[in-house]
Amino acid sequence: MFKNNLRIAIRQLTKNRTYALLNILGLAIGIAASLLIYRILRYELSFNQNFSNSERIVRVLTKTTGSENGDQTSRGLPIPGMAAIEQSISQFAHSTRLHEDWPTITIPKAGGGPPLKKISISQSEISFFAEPGFVKIFDLTWLAGNPETALNEVGDIVLTRRVAEFCFGKVENALEKTVVMNNNVPCIVRGVIEDLPSNCDFPIFTLASYETLRAYASLYFFREEEWGSISSNDQFFALLQDKNQFSAASSAMAQVGQHELNERKKKRNLHTSFVLQSLGDMHYDEEVGSAGTHTISWSRLWVLGTIGLLVLLMACFNFINLATALSTMRAREVGVRKALGSNRNSLIAQFMTETSLIVAFSLAVGVGLAFVCAPLLKHISDVPDTQPFLSDPILWLFLAVIGVLVTLLSGFYPSLVLSGFSPIKALRSNLTTAKGGGVSLRKILVVSQFTIAQALIIGAVVTISQLNYIREMDLGFNKDLVLTTRFNADSIGLTKLATMKQRLLQLPKVEYVSFSSDLPASGNTWSSNFNIDRRPEEPDFHTSVKLCDEDYQKTFGLEMLAGHWFTASDTVKEYVVNETMCRKLGMAPEEIVGKVFRLGGQSWFPIVGVVKDFHSHSLHEEYEALTLLPNKTFYSGIGIKIRPGDISGTTNAIRSVYDETFPEQVFESEFFDESIANFYESESRFSDFCKGIAALAILIGCLGLFGLATHAAARRTKEIGVRKVLGASVGNITGLLTRDFLALVLLAILIATPLAYYFMDKWLSDFVFRIDMKWWMFAMACSGAVLVAFFTVSFQSLKAALANPVNSLRTE
Amino acid sequence: MIELKDIERYFQTGSLKTYVLRYVTAKILEGEFVSIMGPSGAGKSTLLNIIGMLEEPTAGEYWFLGEGVHKFNERRRAEMYREYIGFVFQAYHLIDDLTVYENLEAPLIYKKVPSAERKSRIADLLDRFNIVAKKDLFPNQLSGGQQQLVGIARALIGRPKLILADEPTGNLQSQQAEEIMSIFQQLNKEEGVTIIQVTHSEENAGYGNRILNLKDGKIDA
């Protein structure tokens, strides 16, 4: 019975080849797209699950509420706050302070001279100074060494496999060897751990003991007693004794350090406190961020998931539509079969066999497509090629569910309708009357499908415009032709900076050279309390801080609004603040110049200039109050403004100056505009993703329309023939066939436009700097859809209109 | 009005040519009522289709109102249907989605007849064929005879000079057939419409004034 059904099913499909092909292709594309999106979601949702205690791991954040800019949360904590937390929270089984660092590791040559080997941390990695609690909280895979004692003493360091193998060839050779961190800190390798997986927000390069940080406090500008200074480099993680203690620990946490955190701001309702966040939420907190390569907000994940679902839904509607459309052509066959004694159930079985066959084909093609396209994902997402795909059991479950659902939905309806026909009716009816109730369902499906497509296209147009706007926005600084590189310098190294600058400036193409702690746009945050004009109470907001030298303004092309940049000095003698600082203090730029200013608890110095706002962090954020000051000991970056022409020659010349100044360090340079581009990579990828989705929406929509137009033309051949002998022109016939579809597409546009407007308005409101939705975005999306739909449909209609009517009019 | 010269028509199946019409030469004058007769498969429908410009002969010449039909393109043919030719089919071929009224209106819309005139013309014909009460019904709500009345009304509504009817009464009972034939006769006599019909029945052929006998693809004189 089944074999017989299958044979007939295969015959049916080969007979209706175009239909089968369209159907398989449409569904396969939808399935492939949703599988790829599933892959992204699966990857992002798998973050930090590699730690067996992940449900009990928490981190502490510093949160300030009541400011007019909304709540502000940082992953950085004041160091004395950590001590207070350790003393007051009883629910923590283990805890660790962390200090982020980006070290260079060298193997010193016995007796001095250039090191035997050197390796620098890459952009996507992180190193920590960590307490012994770290290894209790995060279960790392230990390849060598004793985890219990590996981070106890000054100079203890743990390497990852990659670093150990680079330095010593084999993991086993690394133990108890000496390496030098940051060219200054001699360390002994106490352990080697396995490299961490990519879906983990701890892409560790090396771990050094916290005692090392304390011992080299001055090198790392580490001050244990400052409550007012909060740096995102200093973080705190802990392991709950029991995951159910989260709320108890949270309420205890709310009390910690209340006096110290809030003593300076008695004004208004501004309030700072420590809050607990579970590890499970870390990867999805875009505001706070993590030490990992990226975070992704829940809303972004929801958008992705919804898009995946919508595309799949479109493809399914499409499929159901084509399947029901075709089945109505078989009313006569059903009548004959029934007259021959076939019962309803066997007819249903026949139809279901056909449907499931075609669904199975589509699934196979879809998986194949997804598999082939999977490597392309890295251009639009963070998913690495190593992410398992076909070996993921949930993927197969997902496929099975899609398969069963689509088969039932698209097979059951037509088979019920058709098998329910009375044989006389089915036999007597000519093709047109057999359409029965199917027509309204089909119209609903076409409209829904096009509504989805239209909404996706509008969404894509708005998203792409917004992201372009962000990328092309005036950043407030000049990012072109600035070469940047980093260095690690101890006090001896710092003495070489002046000579280095002189030598660089002697190069013909070098215009300006500037040393600083940070580039104008960087992800680092360092904020501090401050006072101005010896006010009795400090202002109730923090200022971001950037440390830089006297040439920073010229190198990065910052614009002055009042006063001048500070003059050359190794330590702070003068301050420059930004426009937002003036605005928040309610003072004019001219007014603020000359006022005395104090950062944290340091000495008072005058403000000498006001710089125009530039983007110091992500473009998602508003401008922050910013203070710029010189402090040579913090410098770790070089910006070199060069003149156009012979860029590679200049870069080489700069490299040789660098190598001579810091022979033990690795010269790694990047043009500033490239690093800015990296900074907005996620935006630019998302923009590409949207383009792809829009194209897909159009493609699937058109496949569906094409199929339906083919079907409509076939269903109406007789009518077309009759109309032609009544004198209808080709234009008349094409119009007749096209009009119906265009009406549906227009209806879809009518529904989709306000929906898309509503959701895109919500999406845009997340951006501080955003575009207004313009009528042309909608017009563009709509006219695009109408045009494409028109061409798709009229191709088939024109073919039908040009056909010779004689065949359809013969009566034999 | 119609001049056929050595019309030949074959169908090619593989390398095999099956001749349906051969050396068909005929002249039909304006105002004639011609019946084409012959056994089943003789090529009657094919000949009528050629006259109706639905098919092209594989050889021979066809002149319609002094013009060579072989020069006609798609647009000119549509023009012919609008201006000169009305078809009546054995299977009626009404448009199922349209009411009787709308079926009658369709050719007038293609002729770009203004709406007021459309109304009066349709009202006239409905009245003349006694089907006013049916005007809002769909074809499948009518009997075969009624459908064919609508079919003829539709062929007439554009006021053609030539009516081509392929076994118009083939599906009808004799009483209905008589009614249809007398309508044809009346049209031919009173309005001078040229009629060419295909029929099997001697009786029906009797309504006309000339018979073309088709046998083995040739016309028996």
Ligand SMILES: Nc1ncnc2c1ncn2[C@@H]1O[C@H](COP(=O)(O)OP(=O)(O)O)[C@@H](O)[C@H]1O
């Ligand atoms: N498209 C076609 N292909 C092949 N043979 C055809 C085609 N149309 C008609 N014929 C053949 O031409 C012959 C004449 O057909 P037709 O003109 O319909 O005959 P009649 O109307 O006299 O019964 C028949 O034998 C028929 O099989």
Ligand SMILES: [Mg+2]
């Ligand atoms: Mg015939």
